Amino acid sequence: MLSGTAALADTVATGDLGLVIERATGSVLLIDQSERAALERIEGLGDLSHASLVYSPDERFAYVFGRDGGLTKVDLVEREIAARVVQAGNAIGGAISDDGELVAVSNYEPGGVRIFDADTLEMVADIPTGSKTIGLVDAPGRRFVFSLWDAGETWIADMSGGAPEITKIAGVGENPYDALVTGNGRTYIAGLFGEDGLTALDLWDDTPEPMGVLPGYGRGEAPLPVYKMPHLEGWALAGEEFVLPAVGRHEVLWVDARDFTETARTQTHGQPVFAMARPDGRQVWVNFAHPLNDTVQVIDTVTKEVVHSFQPGPAVLHMEFTARGHEVWISVRDAGKVLVYDTQTFEKLGEIAADSPSGIFFTARAHRTGL
Structure with a gap:
């Protein structure tokens, strides 16, 4: 138990919990939203x-995707690692199926996607691609x-029949580097680096066909050095518009979600690195490279x-809204803190000490497609 944290009842509802990635130490910090406090540090995640x-549908388990190819299942109730496998040499994220039974991991090395049973972490499918997958x-x-x-393609792996049925879509563009899917699961958008x-x-x-979005939006401008690739998981859908971070530019782009x-x-x-919409869509919060x-x-x-513009501290890496956005x-990685702000008044409400914190993930994500 961490010293100086909130006193706990025998049971803590999982809907009030979240995890903070402590990137330098291979640990995650279990946090309580209502108490704005750390409950436990769980170590050994590589x-x-x-x-x-991503989270299981019942919010009990988190599946953590590490850069070393590790897939770690964390039990938020028991506050410990439930299972762990090192499934590749270099991984770059993952997803959980809509029924919560399968966890997929995308890999740089050896490439491809591997799919695991969410209960046991036994591999159920290996999909080689001959390319880094993102x-x-x-x-x-x-x-x-x-x-x-490498190939400029998007693949769809249908696991409804057990074995993967693959649909390959060519002509997506040069070097897709990240992607998002809308909350209704209909629109998939890939950002292009090339x-x-x-x-x-x-x-x-x-038979989905590639549709160009903002082709040549920076044409005629001298590109800036790209210090950090923006994350399209940090996209915003505000009303009928997407808000997207522009690669290598000091701007965000607004796109009509109907005709692009x-x-x-x-x-x-x-x-911009993340351009994230408050859940009601009225605000977009942006951090930078x-x-x-x-x-x-x-x-x-x-x-x-x-x-509103403010300086929380050195190396702001990630932001996460509570489920209703209050x-x-x-x-703030280099300050070793997670800071909490009111989104209406911008008042600072609290802070939690953390070791090189990066991603913040609340369990409400368990109920949202694409998260």
């Missing part, structure tokens, strides 16, 4: 320098969707203007 996680998300119907960095623009797929279509045309741009403090990563800006989605939790 290399978490670029880690993410942008792995779940989709309705026990499907997983992912893109191939060219200006993005590519969308309609997953409700029996550009509607506006908002100039920002630096190169090095060397301007001490700052967070808040954009009003009606005016599309920056309405608070935002921000990890």
Whole structure:
């Protein structure tokens, strides 16, 4: 038990919990939202320098994807590692099926996607691609969707029949580096590193065809050095518009979610990494790449203007909203803190000590497609 944390009853409801990745020490910090406190540090998860996680439908288990290829199942009730496998040499995220029975991991080395039984972590499918895989998300119907960095393709793996049935979509674009899926599971958007623009797929279509989004949006401009790739998992859907971080530019892009045309741009403090919508869609919170990563800006989605800017501390890496958006939790790696703010007043409400914190993940994610 961590000293100085909130006193615990015999039972803590899982809906009030979350995990913070402690990237330098291979540990995760179990946190209580209502108490704004740390409950336990769970160690032994390997290399978490670029880690993410998903939750089981009952919110009890987290599946943590480590950079070293480790897949770790963490029990939030018992506060311990329930199972762990090192399934590849270099992994880059994962997803859980809509029924919660399968966990998929995308790999850089040896490439491809491997799928595991969520209960036992036994491998049930190995999908070689001959490429680094990125942008792995779940989709309705026990499907997983992912893109191939080297080949410029997106694949759909349908696991509804047990063995994977693969649909390959070519012509996605040069070097897709990350992707998102909308909450209804219909639209998959891949960001492109090798060219200006993005590519969308309609997953409700029996034969999805690539649709260009903002092709050549930076044409005629001198590109800036890219210090950190933006994360499309940190996308925003505010009303009928997507808000997307622009690669190598000090701006976010507004895109009509119906026809994928550009509607506006908002100039920002630096190169955006995450552009995240408050759950009600009224605000977008943005953090930035090095060397301007001490700052967070808040954009009003009606005016599309920056309405608040502040400096939580050195190396702001991630933000997470509570389920209804009344608070935002921000990890400040080089200050060794997670800070909590009121999203209406911007008042600081609390802080939690953490060892090089990065990703923050609340259990409400268990009930959202793509998270």
